[in-house]
Amino acid sequence: MELGRLEYLQALVTEFQVTDSTEAKEQVLANLANFAYDPSNYEYLRQLQVLDLFLDMLTEDNETLVEFAVGGLCNLCLDKTNKEYILEANGVEPIINCLSSSNEETVVSAVTTLMFLTTPRSRAQTTALPVVECMLRFSLSANTRLSNLASIFLQDYCSPPQVEEARNLSKHTAVGIPLPKD
């Protein structure tokens, strides 16, 4: 069966909503998340409410669905319209929650998505103290992908006072003797 792009995406979304099979849901979601990499699809994806679909999947128990959903968001959130939509829909919070996932791809996608979603208006949320603290820990990780991204987050998206504050939170200072600055 030959399908135009919109119909194809439509068919995917329909299958996703209608199917009982977890496997099919995962496949479809991966498919949509990959389509989200290509800007020529953004209008269709918006039309079909796929951004909401991704956002909704962030709170699923199924780790794979979360991984694919946050990957999809990572892929499309640089587009201004998509970015605004995600921010308006309070998408930052569930993405921050993804930082504590045990799934490496999920965490890595979440870090990048937060960077991409940072705007003057949103940065108070995307670089909130708990987030910065988390990034500090990640920047020390043996996982190079994660530590690279976390370092970029700290260097490019946080101010020195922010990082300092987060660092102080996790340090114990001996009374009267400040620790040497690194």
Added chain:
Amino acid sequence: AAGSSGGPGAPCRHHAQLGACESRAKYREGWRPRAVKVYTINLESRYLLIQGVPALGVMKELVEQFALYGAIEEYHALDEYPAEQFTEVYLIKFKKLQCARVAKKKMDERSFFGSLLHVCYAPEFETVQETREKLQDRRKYIAKATNQRDCFVLRKVEGPKKTAAKNSEHDCPWSTSGSSIASNWDPSCFTSSPGVSHNTAYPSGNQNQSLLTSPHYDNNCAEISGYFGQSTSLTPSVHPGMYTPPASSMLQRMVPACNGIDRFMPRTTHLQERKRKREEGNKFSLIGTSEDNTEVVIGPQLPEIPKVDMDDESLNTSATLIRNKLKEVADSVSTSVEKPESSSAKPVVKQRRRI
């Protein structure tokens, strides 16, 4: 770029070759069996890991083969990486990400001197700066492809500050560059061109779909308006083709259900826009898909030829001239154009000559 043991050079989960998915619904089966995987900018890299290279002293031939897809910056064997008996593992670093992308697509699962190669991205070999540049390039690409100029830049990474603390990979960059960060952060620098939310046909591989049946747009119009009407009901029925979020989350989100002007564009305007996109899409009807989408593809899958800034005035001028010429041809002749832009990926053109 390779780190010490335990870091890059160690087998990573994302190197693992997943089994192809057997259970796909017919309409979304691609030409080749594919695994279920999502590709993000974090997974992609200029670094490719190649496993399954027969241990016959064929490094030179291997590199020559990969060099068909673009300039290679570095390559070497990875002796510490676990390898099947009689095979070796290599790392190849391309100058450009899009070349690595094409090379991976073409060389993965290819037979090489009697052995099947497994090619995957190896982003863990990147330095912080390389990762940073990768993200920046992705930003620029999206801005260009969607005609948006978002000048919100927290740090001018292109500038001389780059050399200050950026090259260090430890997490303490707060010395001299500290004050300059704050000064770059003036929120008033955030300007952007008015977002035109419909994209100007970026000619990526997925355009070939537009050759096929034209979408029944009036259906969608009806469904879109129907969906909004239902937004406050507790049990919205499933609108085929449009994702209906659970009612509770709709209320939570408090999102204006429409995304702005484009949802309510008059029908004729959309049709015109579709026609335009289809015409531009026709030019690239033979170009294959970008990522591992399991979409229905018409015609042979060819490497994706991205429309990107080639960082060179004369190349960009040539590319624009060629693009315009293609547009002319596409307009005057309704059949698709066979020859892709040759200027954007010279090694790829070579590849395409085979019958």
